[in-house]
Amino acid sequence: MKFHEPKNLALLNSLIITGSYIMLFFLSVGIIFTGALSNIYAYITLIITSIVLFIITFFIFRYTLEKFIYSKIRLIYKSIHSVKTGKKEQPYNQQAGNLMDHVQKEVENWESEKQREIEQLNLLSQYRRDFVGNVAHELKTPLFNIQGYVSTLLDGGLEDPTINREYLKRTEKSIERLAKILEDLDEISQLESGHMKLKITRFNIVSLTREVTESLEMKAQKHEIQFVLNDPGKPLMVEGDKDKIRQVLTNIIDNSIRYGNQEIGRTKISFYDMGENFLVEVTDNGIGIDSGDLVRVFDRFYRTDRGRNATKKGKGLGLAIVKHIVEAHQQTINVRSTIGVGTTFGFTLKKAS
Ligand SMILES: Nc1ncnc2c1ncn2[C@@H]1O[C@H](COP(=O)(O)OP(=O)(O)OP(=O)(O)O)[C@@H](O)[C@H]1O
Ligand SMILES: [Mg+2]
Structure with missing residues (x-):
């Protein structure tokens, strides 16, 4: 018998309380019928009664406390289940016999599940970081080219017939490349979000x-x-x-x-x-x-x-x-x-x- 189980503890307490009251009952009956209230045995009886009462009170107190803790654990267990399953009620009564073991198991499972979720989220955020980095890198090259050609043209190149047309052409090419990258990205994101309807x-x-x-x-x-x-x-x-x-x-x-x-x-x-x-x-x-x-x-x-x-x-x-x-x-x-x-x-x- 496992005494840390709330159920077993409850059984033990009930036995002690019932036993104490039966003992007290027989002692009282004995004292009254022998008429020995004035002799030494009467005092001993009283002392014993007090001890028994003390024990009873102690165990009742303990029992109440256990019950209190038990109900709290049950509440935690219920909350874990609610969060885990998204349901409001769970049939925890089925496992009331080994509730403590069950709660421990639930918490362990919950923890490893959360750990897995955290790992997945970390992976996802790493993927996002890489993706944003890649997009930035891809956009940078044509953008810097455009910046360079436009600055040169503004700084006098516009009047120089040997480069003005050529630089404008290169600028146009870089703009086309930018547009193509954005088009491809748009296409991918549409395909990934499942918004693209196939004809x-x-x-x-x-x-x-x-x-x-x-x-x-x-x-x-x-x-x-x-x-x-x-x-x-x-x-x-x-x-x-x-x-x-x-x-x-x-x-x-x-x-x-x-x-x-x-x-x-x-x-x-x-x-x-x-x-x-x-x-x-x-x-x-x-x-x-x-x-x-x-x-x-x-x-x-x-x-x-x-x-x-x-x-x-x-x-x-x-x-x-x-x-x-x-x-x-x-x-x-x-x-x-x-x-x-x-x-x-x-x-x-x-x-x-
Ligand atoms: N036929 C092939 N032979 C050898 N390597 C290839 C071949 N096809 C693709 N690759 C490799 O796979 C990579 C990815 O190809 P993908 O078509 O996705 O991109 P890309 O050609 O670099 O650019 P774009 O987005 O303009 O097509 C290429 O960069 C290249 O390294
Ligand atoms: Mg390609």
């Missing part, structure tokens, strides 16, 4: 891919990249938001040019029938991505060292947008790569019914 239609993914390669043809030629479209010879009809899928293809194919092989570059686009879906694969023979970087290339602002060395132009937002769009379509995207050999990005699209 699902049926379309031919092969002809959409051809449109995208044609729009990027000039850029590809500049980088000596050749497109190879593995045309299946028939339309492949899919369901999706055509404009968004155009953006997915543009971002991936644009990367294959940007990080492609600058000597004999080739970007191959293939289509595979996967049953319910079609798989679209874009393969380049470019610089490749380290295996450690593969999982991170879809993170906002993430750029590999190789990518950074290849070009200063990237913002690290293109693939984050791609992933959001593909996942908004309930489809998947994957990447495999070998350094110096090339990279393949593949994403699925639902076949039109």
Whole structure:
């Protein structure tokens, strides 16, 4: 029997009180019937009675106190449960038998739960700090460029025909870059908040891919990249938001040019029938991505060292947008790569019914 349990304590106290009163009752009856109130035994009886009464009072006091503490613990237990579950009432009576153990367990669980929440919040705030830092860093470069060109123009450059047009053109380019960063950020935040509604239609993914390669043809030629479209010879009809899928293809194919092989570059686009879906694969023979970087290339602002060395132009937002769009379509995207050999990005699209 555990005596620290309020229930067991209550039982013990009840036994003592009942026993004391039974004893007192028999003593009183004995004294009255023997008529021995005037002899020494009467005094002894009184002393014993006093001791018994003292014991009774002591235990009653103790019992009341225990009961008081017990009710307080019960209140704490109830409060913990209310906060934890968000409910007003809890069936704590079920566990009244081992309430103390239970309260301890609850507090421990609660503590580890709170600890986990704190860790998650710390992670989130770290992520926010990184994000704000990255945004600031990305905005800084074009902004400082604009500042520099405008100051030079104001300080007399405007009258200098050798630089005035050129500096205005560069300013325009930096403004375009700023606008593009903000556009991409806006797009990501809309996709993440789930506010972007997809306009699902049926379309031919092969002809959409051809449109995208044609729009990027000039850029590809500049980088000596050749497109190879593995045309299946028939339309492949899919369901999706055509404009968004155009953006997915543009971002991936644009990367294959940007990080492609600058000597004999080739970007191959293939289509595979996967049953319910079609798989679209874009393969380049470019610089490749380290295996450690593969999982991170879809993170906002993430750029590999190789990518950074290849070009200063990237913002690290293109693939984050791609992933959001593909996942908004309930489809998947994957990447495999070998350094110096090339990279393949593949994403699925639902076949039109
Ligand atoms: N085909 C590829 N080959 C090698 N590295 C790639 C390839 N595609 C992406 N990467 C790496 O992944 C990074 C992230 O790509 P992402 O498209 O998100 O950003 P970006 O191209 O740097 O900038 P932008 O936001 O303008 O597209 C790139 O910076 C590059 O390091
Ligand atoms: Mg890109």
